Amino acid sequence: MELLGQNFIGNARSNGSGETFTIASPLDQRPLPGAFHVASKADVDAALRAAHEAFAMFSRTTGEQRATLLERIADEILALGDALLERAHLETSLPLPRLTGERARTTNQLKLFASLVREGSWVDARIDPAQPDRQPLPRVDLRRMLVPLGPVAVFGASNFPFAFSVAGGDTASALATGNPVVVKAHERHPGTSELVAGAIQRAIAGAGLPPGIFSMVHGRAETGLEIVKHPLTRAVGFTGSRTAGRALFDAAAARPTPIPVFAEMSSLNPIFLLPGALRERGAAIAEGLKNSVTNGAGQFCTKPGLVFAVEGPELTAFLETFSKLFSAVQPISMLHQGICATYQRGLDALAKRTDLQPLARSAGTADPARSEGLPVAYRIDAKRFLADPHLQEELFGPFTLFIVAESTDDLVELAGNLEGQLTASVHGTPAELSIAGPLVARMQALAGRLIVNGFPTGVEVGHAMNHGGPYPATTDVRFTSVGTASLQRFVRPVCYQDFPAELLPDALRNENALGIWRLIDGQLTRDPVKA
């Protein structure tokens, strides 16, 4: 499949500013085929104008139409076959089995969202029928539902070239709810992005929808800021670094007309290990923790970067087991040379600290020519940890830090001194957990997902998932970026007062032809409104 490297402005293609970039494979630093055109300001403007124009029609599509679109996107992605997986492998170094699994997650997510919008109850329809005889004043007829916001800017993430990129969760939830999307492709997997963008475009054409509902541009950080600042952009979905996420948030907040930003940015996913659990199943916990820290070279939003435990013989034995398992993990290639270099700089800085003690490291050797990251773990005393907030900065890669406290009570205090997180986990025996209320309360204040006797990596795409948390985990703790509730990010309520039936959306008409759940006078029902 030849890559043209152009920007997708609806159905049009643009060579943009004239500036191009190429990328090297993290596997061997050799240049990959394709030269990618950095979008011009005019491209960004054209993409947003096309999105705005298409929104008028797209916002009025039925759930069935949008469900069909999402399913067609899934089909078109699968139709790309091995060429997509192979390009993604060369661009990201991720192994083919992992990429195959991530592709399935991505297409299943599209299908799950399709089923949700086909069913239709997600619009949260509410009807308070007129009460003409109410005293002292009659009540008007009020009907409310959720409608799309308008063009959504989506930023591809480096660590999930499918599931959090061009056709990932942000795009799927925006399109599902009737919002056009303008994607800023991640500059480290532009070829993968181009292939997926083509798939989306074919799906749109096949579904007979306006091409303006999807555009994708290549570019740098400034290109992303141009999209966020464009007056026609209505919301932003982002997964990436704290620095980049905050820059987008700040730009959105400083607009003459501020717009909502959901940026998922930074999390250390603390794990609290209670002594009894280490005593009873230390080996299993060590194995699980080692995997959670090192799988995928630790390049997950939910990788545990902080492990809290209590000094004692259980911990000594546990750390011995953990170190043995950990040292056997071989370094693997990271997503790109930049992440690898940043990780290495982080390790170098930690190595110079006198308050950290080396705990474990891979017995292998990291080959920089293959962008490999060495699995490393340190330990530190709780008091010293509390003294330096820099130790709460995310180090993206196969690294974790053990913080050793004097007592279980100290763990509660430590939990109260952490920044916001996506997840927090605790391992304990039933007896320990039965008295862990104070620790769990602190974990709840801290994080968006709480885990008992498990590990945070592996994020289910379902109805009950929450992938979000207090800042800096995300910029808006009220929403999730994974699961069906992620659709709530890009919609707003509209109330229709005293509307004639023919002007009302189907979801709000008396007869409930869609058969959806609605709140009528405060009662959930699928019944029609009694006329």
Added chain:
Amino acid sequence: MELLGQNFIGNARSNGSGETFTIASPLDQRPLPGAFHVASKADVDAALRAAHEAFAMFSRTTGEQRATLLERIADEILALGDALLERAHLETSLPLPRLTGERARTTNQLKLFASLVREGSWVDARIDPAQPDRQPLPRVDLRRMLVPLGPVAVFGASNFPFAFSVAGGDTASALATGNPVVVKAHERHPGTSELVAGAIQRAIAGAGLPPGIFSMVHGRAETGLEIVKHPLTRAVGFTGSRTAGRALFDAAAARPTPIPVFAEMSSLNPIFLLPGALRERGAAIAEGLKNSVTNGAGQFCTKPGLVFAVEGPELTAFLETFSKLFSAVQPISMLHQGICATYQRGLDALAKRTDLQPLARSAGTADPARSEGLPVAYRIDAKRFLADPHLQEELFGPFTLFIVAESTDDLVELAGNLEGQLTASVHGTPAELSIAGPLVARMQALAGRLIVNGFPTGVEVGHAMNHGGPYPATTDVRFTSVGTASLQRFVRPVCYQDFPAELLPDALRNENALGIWRLIDGQLTRDPVKA
């Protein structure tokens, strides 16, 4: 009832910075009893610390406990009797019947929210039970619900001394969902605020809840900014001017840890009059419009400040009727001398413009000693209106501007050139409405509530209400500040993974002892989870 003028820091009282202020009644400019202490930085800090500490307990209260609290607050407000109404009348000039009605709205709102949290389904519980046999990987047990954010800063509004102030919608929705509240009292009705704060405090004591869940401080704009910038503040609810709301939004966004702000700020509530409607029921529309513009001296968020119509004989006749009705409206006192002076400055500026034509004005005389505002209406051609964005700035008071277009199609274009609004209304005959799709689509892009053949003033507190809209109507178009959905502003989802039953909140346990609606594997049900 003696007013002490102190700041309420939980159960404690503070004279704050030592600086005090007094207020004059807008009715006669005479000073009212009571000297009010401007809160010090230490007061603000103490209030937030008390709120933070009380949150640990308050966030774990049952819906029944919080429902009882809200009902007790309603009872304590009623128990203040006429003293509350009389003080509010002297502070705001609002007539006693209006204040009596607003008090009922406020207490009914508290009771409605009480019934909602007592029933319990608002937590949006979602359960995806474990699937240990799922291939290729088992599924963990995931259970999600909404939990409170933490201390919420609430700003009293001048125009609703009860319903949008100390015990208004923001406080009610924050407390209902388990969030402590720190109120910045509006500086124009501090005595009313003190009385209501005392009522809330007695209700908290009676309900046996921690006093730290409610504080109220007096002060200026800087005091409000101190509250918003305090690291323990978790969200902000505000109703007021665009300038003040944007300042709070900017301060919240610039925090090291940004927090959500729901600011309801500015709206001109455009009304589109189609010719047939004017022909068929021009007199009724003129009467309704006159009332909507001038009732309460036009001091409503939803007062129509822009009226769009089409040149023609229907309009000429309508404007004649409207002018006659309008000229008979007597000036009444405004909320305070400051609003009155701002209104007068606005009128003076408009009077100097050559592009506006005087259309109607009250035949009375506005007495500045009584803070009266003169009802005034102008007209302008559509083209001239479009040329000056300043005409889209809200003028708070009994003023409206007619924009006269050449055709109904022009109305659609005009609707596409307005800033965000709380409401947009259209008056038309059935035949006109049946072809008004393009206009309604523009209205939907513009506003949070759309009204057919009615007027925007009079906001129902129910399940289907939406009081919010695109910026500058509010800072977050995804939420409403009126109605039961307003509770969604101050909560966040938390997901519990593989939790033992005894650590789960009642709402998420298998048995569903609360009997609430839950989404189990994507299906809404009140059934227990099958074990």
